[in-house]
Amino acid sequence: GILRRVQVDLWQRNPLEWVPKELFDAPNADALLLEVSEPTPPPTVVPKAPSDLPPYLKALYATPLLSREQEADLFRRYNFLKFKVAAAMKAVADDDVTKTAFDEISELRARVEQMRQRIVRANLRLVVSIAKRHAGWRSDFFEIISDGNMSLLRAVEKFNFARGNKFSTYATWAITKNYARSIPDQHQQNRRFVTGQEEVLDGVAQR
Secondary structure, X not given: OHHHHHHHHHHHHOOOOOOOOHHHHOOOHHHHHOOOOOOOOXXXXXXXXXXXXXXXXXXXXXXXXXXXXXXXXXXXXXHHHHHHHHHHHHOOOOOOOOHHHHHHHHHHHHHHHHHHHHHHHXXXXXXXXXHHHHHOOOOOXXXXXXXXXXXXXXXXXXXXXXXXXXXXHHHHHHHHHHXXXXXXXXXXXXXXXXXXXXXXXXXXXXX
């Protein structure tokens, strides 16, 4: 019980955040959001990777892009699972964590991570595309890719799927905005782009 309590304490110090939706509180929410089939993916057309990309970056093009319907479904499931984690955490007693409760939370968190990874993998090539456009092949290109990946991860957490916007639109804005700060020699050009898009795209953000 002690090890379970320690792990739960760590989870409590780093609570998951989610985008709320009224449907999450419905009595049959699980049936409506998790037990239904995922949208049928469109016919897969794997785009040809740019010839100048290194092999490990070319591998990103093997992951199909998400359709709008797939993307909306994944974000809905992702946020609902985080909502369920929070609800399960509230039900945990302060002085004791049963194995049943601990296993339930662990399973839910594993499913949350699985959904997050699916969203991230489908959008990694977006980071490469933006990085190449704004930085070119520089000696620190892979550091720039890593920085862009962090922006992508933050965008996944903050994206308000409930507003019906395309995630790639928000992610492009978030990654470009970050590069405007982190790539000095591109700052002026990128700042002009970001400023022009700010009013249009900022409303896509959750906050």
